[in-house]
Structures are given as structure tokens and as C-alpha cells.
Amino acid sequence: MPLTDIDAARREKMFPRLSPAQMERLAPLGRRLRMERGQIVFEQGAVLPDFFVVLSGTLEIVQLADGKEVPITVHEAGQFTGEANMLTGRRSLVRARMLEPGELLVISSEALRKIVHSDVVVSDVLMRAFILRRLALIAEARGDSILIGSSHSAATLRLREFLTRNGQPHTYFDVDKDPEVQGLLDRFGVRVEDVPVVICRYQKVLKSPSNEEVAECLGMVENLDPAKVHDLIVVGAGPAGLAAAVYGASEGLDVLVLESDSPGGQAAFSSKIENYLGFPTGVSGIDLAGRASSQALKFGAEIAVARTAIRLRCQSPLATVELAGGGSVVGRSLVIATGVQYRKLPLANLSRFEGVGVYYGATPMEAQLCEGDDVLIVGGGNSAGQAAVFLGERARKVRILVRGPGLKETMSRYLIQRIEESRNIKVDARHTVVALEGDGRLERVQIRDEAAGRTEAHAARHLFLMTGASPHTEWLKGCVALDEKGFVKTGPDLGRYDLQGWPLARAPYLLETNIPAVFAVGDVRAGSVKRVASAVGEGSICIQLVHRALAE
Numbered sequence: 001m002p003l004t005d006i007d008a009a010r011r012e013k014m015f016p017r018l019s020p021a022q023m024e025r026l027a028p029l030g031r032r033l034r035m036e037r038g039q040i041v042f043e044q045g046a047v048l049p050d051f052f053v054v055l056s057g058t059l060e061i062v063q064l065a066d067g068k069e070v071p072i073t074v075h076e077a078g079q080f081t082g083e084a085n086m087l088t089g090r091r092s093l094v095r096a097r098m099l100e101p102g103e104l105l106v107i108s109s110e111a112l113r114k115i116v117h118s119d120v121v122v123s124d125v126l127m128r129a130f131i132l133r134r135l136a137l138i139a140e141a142r143g144d145s146i147l148i149g150s151s152h153s154a155a156t157l158r159l160r161e162f163l164t165r166n167g168q169p170h171t172y173f174d175v176d177k178d179p180e181v182q183g184l185l186d187r188f189g190v191r192v193e194d195v196p197v198v199i200c201r202y203q204k205v206l207k208s209p210s211n212e213e214v215a216e217c218l219g220m221v222e223n224l225d226p227a228k229v230h231d232l233i234v235v236g237a238g239p240a241g242l243a244a245a246v247y248g249a250s251e252g253l254d255v256l257v258l259e260s261d262s263p264g265g266q267a268a269f270s271s272k273i274e275n276y277l278g279f280p281t282g283v284s285g286i287d288l289a290g291r292a293s294s295q296a297l298k299f300g301a302e303i304a305v306a307r308t309a310i311r312l313r314c315q316s317p318l319a320t321v322e323l324a325g326g327g328s329v330v331g332r333s334l335v336i337a338t339g340v341q342y343r344k345l346p347l348a349n350l351s352r353f354e355g356v357g358v359y360y361g362a363t364p365m366e367a368q369l370c371e372g373d374d375v376l377i378v379g380g381g382n383s384a385g386q387a388a389v390f391l392g393e394r395a396r397k398v399r400i401l402v403r404g405p406g407l408k409e410t411m412s413r414y415l416i417q418r419i420e421e422s423r424n425i426k427v428d429a430r431h432t433v434v435a436l437e438g439d440g441r442l443e444r445v446q447i448r449d450e451a452a453g454r455t456e457a458h459a460a461r462h463l464f465l466m467t468g469a470s471p472h473t474e475w476l477k478g479c480v481a482l483d484e485k486g487f488v489k490t491g492p493d494l495g496r497y498d499l500q501g502w503p504l505a506r507a508p509y510l511l512e513t514n515i516p517a518v519f520a521v522g523d524v525r526a527g528s529v530k531r532v533a534s535a536v537g538e539g540s541i542c543i544q545l546v547h548r549a550l551a552e
């Protein structure tokens, strides 16, 4: 449905009219600008320094797609420009031009952020309109970029996930399915072997690009000022980092969040989180991340995506974080929220089945999904053993696949004993998973029996990968104290040896590392509970400790 055809009730929320009282509150914050018929107010692709409210006349919003103008809407007196890009600082996806001459109220993006933060009523109207407009652009695929790829290519999937999870509308063409593709490829002089290809802003062709290259081209990357000293830098925008950003920014701190991929972290890979407080019917990870990011932006936090921290300079009192691709940022305090990376099997289509048959944790939620079904578990460590015993109570049969000769070397004796005593758990040594199959969800797993040298198809709707998780802490090595598995040690977990260079009279706070004012929260922290709720909890409570450290 074109944006111009949406129903009246939704249109009213997407393109609301500010009341005279609201207009009066905005008037002193901007300047009046007289515009003539046909004058361009801003161009598609521009990074917008200003927000515009129509005082008189009409302002038409159009989108240039492949050289043609597509109408989006016409703003009348009391209506305003902008969508989520007003808060993220991303390039405009539309062009604005005066249809009838009139006057505009021009408000700087900085003043706009203050209004959104301080005027609850106006903030509600603007935030709702901005989010609904971006959602409509996404739903209509009304971006200014095209992705040409193949559903059989992992790089295509990576780019689709990156654009989707970052809320960047785009049009996708599949070389294997779409008849229009050949024409597009010819028009932009691209060979089919070059896919995935991103045609960025209908101009630049990027062949098999990295996420960073796409982000740069689409203007998703913030220009970070290396001289600015932020109150707080949060590294990682998973549930823990986003919670720290929301609480930090809402309590007046100047917060910069660095995220190497897209907001949401591992949670964004969960199609339905059912154990998070307040969502009785569950919430998708992407939805939760989208809401949390908007909330952080509303309170004034800056979220820089496609920005990877590669090193923490080991110095105090200021924390300097070096970034991939050059440059650095400085903060008076730092929250490490870089989470973990579950070890993944090298299977081309693995991510297609994550959350729809492939799981990394065995909680009561997953156990419920497996009720009465057969379950496959990959791994020979204690986590695999615990999962097998736990899932064995609900599943029909549990089969543990181990690459090595057995469990003796890798699993605790008590778990092996319980597995041996169980009627429905079987261990297959020297067995590996070589392929996953299914339409929409996992249906079959190809398993290789290394000893027999044969591969068999096993009907399976549930595959648990319990091959361990490694924390994203490479960038902290040599500076922040880590445990033997590489997780960040904090508070009471820090030993005398870890605190040899500790310069203060007080002991480290609960979530504080061996470096003053540097905190660690969520999955990356040694001993943390690997759950969304606990990550959010730690991200929020650490802000109180950040305040204390900043006051010292």
C-alpha cells in the first residue's frame, strides 16, 4: 500500500497536526523562514541539520526512485518534516519542496533533541510520527538503496540482516528468483558473479561490500569527534548496553554507544523472547531492540553503528577507545557490554534456522518447545550434559553428538552417570553435523558418522549447539582483568593480583573492573546470568555506580 493510501486513523498519527498551544511552545525555539513556490527545502540524501514546521503554505514530500519522483505526502500548516533520521542523524530518504509559498519554522536538530527530551506532550507526537514514518518506509521498502543477492549466499544474508536490523529500508532482488534482476545488473554495469551488490542511493555500486562499507555509503555512520570527552562511552548495543544508554542519557549523562553491527546484540537473533518481564505473549528481539534504541535516542544518547572498538588504551582517568578503521573516542567513564559470541558450526545456512530449530541455550522455554519431540545436542562439555539431562525430562529422545571419542575427557562424572542412567538419552561419539535442511524452520539434519564414513539424514526439529561461547574481549587484553575463559572480572571477583595497579583507596564497585570508572555488564561479565533480563538489569544499575565514579 503506498504511503499516500494509508487509512485515516494511521495517517493522523503518522502525519499529525500540532495544536496551536504546541506551536506556541515551539515558536521561540526556531526562526521563521519565507519560502517561494518550488523552492527545495532539503534534498534526498542530505544529512539534515534542521527540523521544519509548516506555518503557512504547503510543503510536498517526494522520493526520488531511479530518477522518478514518487509522492509521499503534502504537509500543511501545523505539520512537520522528518522521521527517525532526525534523531539518528542519518541521511534524508526524501526530498522536500514548497508546493504553495509560505513560511516555515526552522528548528535546529540540537534544539529538537531538547524538545523531545523535555516536552512530554510534543515529544509523544513527534516520536510516534517519526517511528511510524520510518516503519512505513521500511514496510514499503522505500529506501534509496537496492540489494541484489542470492538466498544461497551467506554474504547476502549478512547484508540483509545488517540493513534490516538497522532499520534501513531497501529493495531486495534475488538473482535466482527475480526476472527484473538482469535488467538492473545491465543498467549498473554489474556482472552476476559480483553479487551481493548494493546500489547505494541509486548511484554508487558496491560489490560484495562489508557492513562498514555499506554503512558509510548510506550515511549510517556517525562522524565521531576524537577531541570530545563524553561522560560515558558504552561499547556494545545489546540489551545490556542499550539499558546503560537509556538510564545514562535519561539521567543527564552525555552518552555515546559504539556498536560493531546493529542494536540488539544476540537478542536480535531471537524470534520470540518469552521470559522478559512485561511481555506475556513474548517480544521479538528486533522489536525490543528497536524500542530500546528509540528510547535511548529520545533521551539524547548517540548510537554509532558499524563502529568496532579494537583497543582500550590502558590509562586513567579518561578511557580512550580505539576504533577499527582509525580514530578514537574518549570518555570519563566506560561500560563494556560487548557480550559473547556463541561458537557456531561452519554451516552455510545456520543463521536461517537460529531461533527456528537451532538454539544456543536450554531454558524451560526451549524445553517446552521440544515437549514430546526428538532433540539433537551438539557438544561434549558440561553445558551439553546439563542440557541433555534437562531436556530429557520433556523430550521424547535426546541424542548427543560428540566430535571426539566420548564424554569422559570433557564432561563431569555426575553428568555422565545421569546420562547413562537415563532411558531416553543416547550419546553418539565421532558424529558431526554437516548440513541443515528445512523450509522456514529446521526439519532435517545431515549427520556424518566419522567412524563408519557415512552421512545420514535425521529428521530433527530441535538442534542445540552447546559448543561454548567466547566473550568479545580481544580488545581489552593487556588492560582489563579477564578470567581464564576471557570474561571480564568485576567487583568482588577481582583478586589482589588483578588490583596491583588499582590507584584508589576504595575497592572497586560491584560492576567495576580493575580500571576505575570502567564497568562491565551483561554476558561479557564473568559469572553473569546469560539472559536478556539480567543484562538489562546490570546495564541499568551500573549507571548509579557510574555517577558515583564520576563524582570522585
Ligand SMILES: Cc1cc2nc3c(=O)[nH]c(=O)nc-3n(C[C@H](O)[C@H](O)[C@H](O)COP(=O)(O)OP(=O)(O)OC[C@H]3O[C@@H](n4cnc5c(N)ncnc54)[C@H](O)[C@@H]3O)c2cc1C
Residues within 6 Å of the ligand: 235, 236, 237, 238, 239, 240, 241, 258, 259, 260, 261, 262, 263, 264, 265, 266, 267, 268, 269, 270, 272, 273, 274, 275, 307, 308, 309, 310, 337, 338, 339, 340, 341, 342, 354, 355, 359, 360, 361, 365, 472, 475, 521, 522, 523, 524, 529, 530, 531, 532, 533, 535
Ligand atoms: C538465538 C538466541 C536466542 C536467545 N533467546 C533468549 C531468550 O529467549 N531469553 C533470554 O533471556 N535470553 C535469550 N538469549 C540470550 C540473550 O540474548 C543474551 O543473554 C543477551 O542478549 C546478552 O546481552 P548483552 O547486551 O550482554 O550482550 P549481546 O546481546 O551479546 O550484545 C553485545 C553487543 O556488542 C556488540 N559488540 C561486540 N564486540 C564489539 C566491539 N568490539 N565493538 C563494538 N560493539 C561490539 C555486538 O555486536 C552486540 O551487538 C538468546 C540468545 C541467542 C543467541
